[in-house]
Amino acid sequence: MKLETNSPEEQQSQSGNVKNESNEYMKYVALACLIIQTVAVIFFMRVSRIKKSEDDRLYFNSCAVVMSELLKLICSLLIILYCNNFSISEFTKTLKFEVFNSIKSNILVGVPGLLYVVQNNLLFIALSNLSGAVYHVTYQLKILATAILSVLIMNKQLSKVRWLSLLLLTTGAVLVQTGKSGESGSGTGANDNFLGVCSVLLACFTSGLAGVFLEKLLKDSKTSIWGRNVQLALYGTVFGLIGCFTGKEGLEIAQYGFFHGFNSLVWLVIFLQAVGGIIVAAVLKYADNILKCFGNSLSIIMSCILSWYLGDYSITGHFFVGSVLVIWSIFIYGLEKVLPFSGQLYKLRLILKRNSRNRIIAKYKNLREPSFETSFDLNDATPGAKSLHFGNGNSQNSNHMNSNNKYKNINNFIHLQYQNRDDHGEIDDVIPKGLQMAIISSGV
Template identity: 25%
Template sequence: MASMALVGGVPVAVAITGTHSFLLALTKDDTGRIPFSSASVVLLQETTKLLISIAFSLSSRTWSVSTSDWVYLVPSLCYALNNNAAILLQRHMDSATFQVLCNFKTVTTVLCFYLLLRRTFTPRKWLALLILFLSGTLNTVSGFQLHATEWNPASVFITPIGVVGMLLYCFNSGFASVYSEVIMKRNPEPFFVQSIKLYFGGAVINAVLAAISLHSPADFFTGFSDLTWAIILTQAINGIIYGYVIKHASNILRLFIVAVSMLLATATSAVVLGAHLSFPFLCSAAGVLAAIVLFNTAAGDPKQKPKHSKHNHRNTLSNPNAHHHSPPPSPTKTV
């Protein structure tokens, strides 16, 4: 059942992530500014995810609340901080630099995956992940060629605060994703029951942040349009899908989904602008494809296989450590 949901959910996640930047661009006014409050949109996204989770968990009979549920507040707080930090950081660097450095979230996610889940990779898989990171960075740079006015070497800058902030931003993103995977896999509760606990904290935290950032309640829906609501709904659905991927597959699969989505975003922009796909983009697409094939066909490390295993299990993107049968360590032991 979980595998069927993944097969159906992954293409949807790719499509939503790949077209998100395009939808955001359509909402900009004549001055190039996004007219609505990001705090309002993030809060409504978290609330929508919470309502979806409640609706799908009504039939569950395994609902329970315990003092250990506080662990769900940790990733909620991390996500809330990053959503707001993404805006603040761009005051200390140009947008092009920010987009390029965001690719380091791939590196920090893999590092946290190794440290928190104690999962190891074969040299071939490390190579695949390195190719994925480099391909994502190349795709970001190739995207600037579609918007010549946004890419001006003379305007590139980053302050010392921006450097430190970007490091914290990337590590916080990787930690939040992998920590979510730890607690969701450790707990046998149904996915949507866990999602309620995760998104409830997110809704509360973002409600506080929205109240602080907005001048008055009347500003909450300022600048909203049909496209804004479409963004809220699609991003809420996307968040649910990514949570399901983390619960039943891994953050590694999520990284590959994001990489393919970014290629789709660049290709979509090229079609809309009537531009030709550049050579760097084609190299990036080839790199992502090579990384997928390389990672998915990499043989497992014989030294890590259980002695009773009689078959040579292949590691896949949805289960990068199929030969590893022990349950993930508890958050208290690994974090």
């Protein structure tokens, strides 16, 4: 019995398909973890900031940020050690080539690190001068800012449908947050309000710029996300310490101590923040920054639901309409290429693109030349595929063709069809009609 073995080209293609499926799976796992982590950290952070009495002095925010960066650094180092099978020599080698590989790379990582520090300071200024409603509503503009910066910096092409989904997402998040934070402001004055609005707008810009810049670093570099997290945590710790002792809380930290007010709940918040930094990096690695914004917006709704369950929030018309818009926008963004935005031919193109090329090759591997030629007409093929020779129609000459050469020719034909495919064209321009019907009937 003759065993059939896959050619190197087919093995490489199968390996690529497995890798793509793994990345697709990790994208949604990371996004789900991000949503859960965001809801948990908001809830426990809110509880940790509640004073038991008027004289109670809470922990310092800047100190908690520094400790979360340190914990993120430790977690990233442990993950790198685990990936190297706890080999100290391999661990140090990985740090050398991924973390301290070049001065340029480390300087570039410092850019998003600095932007995140600036963003956090701007948000403190905004919250000091704006009511909760105005702050939450205005800060949702970071989603739109992220999309625009992704187009300008990452050269992403967003369709009209996805632009519509971004508009719906922003509108829905604004409605939800308006319903949640409907209290009026404290009336600190026009100048203070202007400063607060300017601060939150700049925070939206720095948030989007830092996220897109980090996404580009993660996708354009061979450095792992854990190595990149080590770099970011180092910068975050340094900038955080500078902020602790040079900012507004510097004198109070010197008086009361760095760990003043720390308890088990505060350490839980620190842990959730550290894990959040790792999850965000994973989302940016396997998905993109816009999808991260969708996850954050969905976590806003979940936080509102949790608050309602605990009796701290009443569902309003704003919340209901905003929830529908956000969920609808998520489906539009994720299912843009599925009905009702496409037809049956586009569904066939998706099937061909994702997983059918190897099945087509395997199905026609054992076909003889006459049968293969009757399946489709090369005149319908793309110019690149026409240059291939599948036989001259003479059955005698065709029977002398080696089966491996036949398989290679079929493989090359389909490969060239994919290379010459126009994503905006019809399926008839991609695969000949005869082969289309054979694919449909085979159930691939």
